[in-house]
Amino acid sequence: xxxxxxxxxxxxxxxxxxxxxxxxxxxPVLASGDLLRAAVAAxxxxxxxxxxxxxxxxLVPDETIVRIFLQHLKxxxxxxxxxxxxxxxxxxxxxxxxxxxxxxxxxxxxALYIEVPLEELVVRMASRRICSANGHVYNVATNPPRxxxxxxxxxxxxxxxxxxxxxxxRARMAQQVPPLEEVADHYRTAGILTVVDxxxxxxxxxxxxxxxxxxxxxxxPGPRR
Ligand code: AP5
Numbered sequence: 001x002x003x004x005x006x007x008x009x010x011x012x013x014x015x016x017x018x019x020x021x022x023x024x025x026x027x028p029v030l031a032s033g034d035l036l037r038a039a040v041a042a043x044x045x046x047x048x049x050x051x052x053x054x055x056x057x058x059l060v061p062d063e064t065i066v067r068i069f070l071q072h073l074k075x076x077x078x079x080x081x082x083x084x085x086x087x088x089x090x091x092x093x094x095x096x097x098x099x100x101x102x103x104x105x106x107x108x109x110x111a112l113y114i115e116v117p118l119e120e121l122v123v124r125m126a127s128r129r130i131c132s133a134n135g136h137v138y139n140v141a142t143n144p145p146r147x148x149x150x151x152x153x154x155x156x157x158x159x160x161x162x163x164x165x166x167x168x169x170r171a172r173m174a175q176q177v178p179p180l181e182e183v184a185d186h187y188r189t190a191g192i193l194t195v196v197d198x199x200x201x202x203x204x205x206x207x208x209x210x211x212x213x214x215x216x217x218x219x220x221p222g223p224r225r
Pocket of ligand 1: 009010014053057061062085087088089093137138200201
């Protein structure tokens with residue numbers, strides 16, 4: 001089982017790159033944001049709770065997201081691994097993930113951190129569009145669809161995410177980047193962190209991430225059980 005954690009501030013390109021890595025490794029993407037947005041759209045109790053935080057750019061409480069995300073990960077148990085997009089995002093989430101994987105003799109194999117300066121992220125979010133059916137990611141400035149307003153892959157209408165408004169984006173950065181740095185340190189200490197420059201064009205970032213997976217990174221964290 002190969003478990004890859006994709007880290008980065010909001011808008012760094014995790015959702016853009018996760019499918020590329022998933023295809024390469026032949027494993028599914030588990031994205032915490034997509035999971036929460038599906039719950040919001042369904043109007044489930046989780047969705048109602050999560051929306052209170054997401055609409056203000058705040059993190060959903062650890063207890064809630066850990067329970068839901070680890071259930072989701074367990075549900076993907078038949079796969080040969082997974083790309084985790086957006087989870088973990090705090091030290092407590094990282095430790096809960098380590099424990100859940102260790103219960104099955106597994107561990108996080110690679111943590112890939114896509115690094116982009118704050119001001120570039122705010123600009124990116126303003127021109128981001130996602131497809132309403134499956135969340136495929138576009139950017140009207142840097143990665144437009146072939147037909148304006150329609151998804152290349154499923155032809156569904158493209159929409160703007162409600163949390164992409166500039167004030168919410170800035171709240172997301174202020175709230176979410178400091179705990180993310182702690183998560184990066186967690187994996188740096190484990191010797192499995194690779195930092196990739198996310199300012200480069202999408203294809204080049206993908207190549208750098210794939211190269212990091214092929215090369216491995218840092219120290220050997222030891223044998224599996
Ligand atoms: P989530 O959906 O995970 O949002 P996020 O982490 O804020 O990340 P984004 O989806 O905004 O950005 P991304 O890095 O995927 O960038 P993208 O590829 O779209 O979470 C939403 C909310 O749910 C959170 O705010 C929180 O409330 C809650 N939540 C989720 N997980 C949680 C957790 N674990 N704990 C607690 N709460 C949680 O790219 C952005 C744009 O840039 C696109 O338009 C794209 O086309 C463009 N782009 C991408 N790469 C490049 C490039 N190299 N050059 C130019 N443009 C590029």
